[in-house]
Amino acid sequence: MDLVIKNCKLVDKIGEYFIKVDDGKITDISKKPLKASETIDIENNYILPGFIDPHIHFRDPGLTQKEDFKTGSLSAANGGFTTVFDMPNTLPKTNTYNALKEKINIAKSKSVVNFQLFAGTNSLDEMEKMIELNPIAFKIFMDLESDEQLKEIFHNLSVLKEKTSYSGLVATHCEKKSIVEFETERLKEKNENNAIDYSYARPAKSEDESVKQAIKLAGENNLSLHICHLSSKKSLSFAKEASKTQAISWEFTPHHLLLDNDAYNVYGTFIKTNPPLREKKDSVRISDLDETSIIGTDHAPHTLEDKQKGVWNSSPGIPNLETVVPLLLTEVNKGNLDFKLIPKILSQNAANIYGLNNKGKIAIGKDADFTVVDLKREGTFNIDEFETKAEYSPFDGEKYIGMPVMTIVNGKTVVDKI
Numbered sequence: 033m034d035l036v037i038k039n040c041k042l043v044d045k046i047g048e049y050f051i052k053v054d055d056g057k058i059t060d061i062s063k064k065p066l067k068a069s070e071t072i073d074i075e076n077n078y079i080l081p082g083f084i085d086p087h088i089h090f091r092d093p094g095l096t097q098k099e100d101f102k103t104g105s106l107s108a109a110n111g112g113f114t115t116v117f118d119m120p121n122t123l124p125k126t127n128t129y130n131a132l133k134e135k136i137n138i139a140k141s142k143s144v145v146n147f148q149l150f151a152g153t154n155s156l157d158e159m160e161k162m163i164e165l166n167p168i169a170f171k172i173f174m175d176l177e178s179d180e181q182l183k184e185i186f187h188n189l190s191v192l193k194e195k196t197s198y199s200g201l202v203a204t205h206c207e208k209k210s211i212v213e214f215e216t217e218r219l220k221e222k223n224e225n226n227a228i229d230y231s232y233a234r235p236a237k238s239e240d241e242s243v244k245q246a247i248k249l250a251g252e253n254n255l256s257l258h259i260c261h262l263s264s265k266k267s268l269s270f271a272k273e274a275s276k277t278q279a280i281s282w283e284f285t286p287h288h289l290l291l292d293n294d295a296y297n298v299y300g301t302f303i304k305t306n307p308p309l310r311e312k313k314d315s316v317r318i319s320d321l322d323e324t325s326i327i328g329t330d331h332a333p334h335t336l337e338d339k340q341k342g343v344w345n346s347s348p349g350i351p352n353l354e355t356v357v358p359l360l361l362t363e364v365n366k367g368n369l370d371f372k373l374i375p376k377i378l379s380q381n382a383a384n385i386y387g388l389n390n391k392g393k394i395a396i397g398k399d400a401d402f403t404v405v406d407l408k409r410e411g412t413f414n415i416d417e418f419e420t421k422a423e424y425s426p427f428d429g430e431k432y433i434g435m436p437v438m439t440i441v442n443g444k445t446v447v448d449k450i
Contacts, residue, residue: 034059035443036068037402040079042394043375048076053400056442061396074404074438075450081379081394082114082146082401082441085353086203086386087260087283087328090116092138094123099333099421101142104353106419107331108145109446111353112378112436114401115391116145117168120152127152129161136165144446145439146401148386150203156188163196168386169258170198174242175207175234175306182249190253199387202250203258206242206267207234207307216344225343228296231308236264239307243267247274257281258385261330263288263307264314281385283328286356287426289318295426301346302339302424305332308348318368325377326385329356333422351422355413359427361405361434371407379403404438404450411435 035053042049052060052068060066090104099107101118108116118139120126126135132151139147151167153159159170172185186202193200216233219225243259247270250257256279259271263285271282293309303309310316332349339346357378363369383392390399415428439447 033070034068035070035072035400036066037072037074037079037440038065039073039076041076043078043080043372051079051394053443056400058394058396058398058400061394072445077404077406077437077450079394080375080403080405081392082399082439083112083357083378083403083436084115084117084382084388084391085113085329085331086117086326086382087119088116088331088353089119089121089333089349091122091333092142093134097421098335098338101139101147102144103419103421104331105143105145105147107351107353109439109441110419111355112357112403112405112439113353114145114403114439114441115147115388117148117150117386120150120171121173125152126150127154128158129165132162132165132167145441153185153189156191159188159192160196163192163198169201169203171203171205173205174246175205175209175212175238177209179245182245186249186253186255189255193255199256200254201256201258201386203260204242204246205260205306206239206246206262208238208242208245211235211238211241220344226296227300227304227343228293230301230304230343231293231296231310234306234308236266236310236314239264240266240270243270247271247278247280250280251278258283260328261285261288261307263310263316265316266314268316268320281324281326281381283326284316284321285328285330286352286359287350288316289321290359291426299426301341301343303350303426304339304346304348305330305350306348318363321369321373321377323373323376324381325373326381327356327360327377329353331420333420336423339424351418351420351425354418354420355425355427357403357405357436358411358413358432358434361407362432365407365433374405400440400443402438402440403436404440405434406437406450407434409433409435409437
């Protein structure tokens with residue numbers, strides 16, 4: 033069936049538009065009425081290119097009590113996302129051909145949104161096999177590897193780039209293992225630990241040193257570097273400077289942009305995440321968002337039990353898919369963020385970095401993925417109304433102005449709250 037979406041506002045354009053879709057693709061954009069077998073009226077709300085989250089953890093397989101691809105993708109769609117990239121730290125890790133193939137089959141059978149999968153690193157032979165399945169990129173958790181191991185991993189990725197169709201893009205979790213281990217042991221010697229101690233156990237210095245190392249290793253091995261969940265102001269300055277001569281990108285999470293480590297005194301271990309919330313003096317802020325920025329939610333749900341096991345044993349991670357868009361639109365309404373940045377930071381820039389050429393823009397020939405937002409919709413976050421299995425959020429009970437009200441994936445309406 034073909035489809036026309038009418039009464040559309042487009043960013044940077046005046047007036048209302050009609051958008052025609054056929055076979056999951058955009059076939060026409062016009063101010064004049066268009067006809068199709070089905071029509072959707074979005075009532076003069078803004079229609080944006082479908083939002084892309086390049087950093088989620090759906091816990092499937094192996095940890096599905098926390099989330100699975102069905103609940104996670106429903107959460108994504110409810111939050112306005114049409115495409116998600118799942119990380120490889122499931123059980124088993126997605127670092128073998130068989131594990132990657134199994135996760136592709138799981139996602140195909142459960143997901144209500146488009147998906148891409150990261151591969152974890154492994155032996156050169158195993159990574160070469162995984163390339164056949166087209167992972168979106170390789171992910172390195174630098175906080176789990178020694179300096180020698182990291183040198184070997186980056187070198188192997190360089191060889192893989194030469195031998196195969198691998199693009200050379202590597203995504204990194206940047207915290208330095210030796211600093212984290214030293215500071216954690218030092219803080220554990222205290223008579224009593226408070227939740228905020230976790231932020232000092234993984235200090236900004238550990239991220240700064242790791243980001244410098246990732247930049248160096250990527251440069252030496254001719255790889256493109258994407259820095260996940262960048263949270264330190266100094267790391268941001270390193271990345272910006274290096275991007276003048278290297279292929280480097282980075283993403284911000286909503287919690288690192290909107291909260292600092294004082295939040296541990298309010299939310300305790302529920303706010304525990306890696307990298308942790310920073311001291312105010314070290315934090316990235318909403319004002320750091322610009323034309324090149326990317327938002328990655330790092331949606332990382334856990335059970336309530338897993339979040340209440342004390343400072344050191346509670347699981348790190350915050351669910352973000354259903355709060356991030358209203359939070360950013362609220363910043364737009366407050367005058368802290370230019371609305372014209374929203375399609376860039378939530379769609380276009382991630383599509384460009386990860387080579388999703390059919391996504392990220394509303395243009396003829398592109399995939400018919402759309403996120404419709406009502407800039408005036410007001411409400412209060414209620415975790416009980418979310419699709420995620422997670423039952424906690426630091427933003428639960430907060431008011432917002434601005435909400436994604438329709439999610440259209442490949443021309444099919446998945447969520448309609450208009």
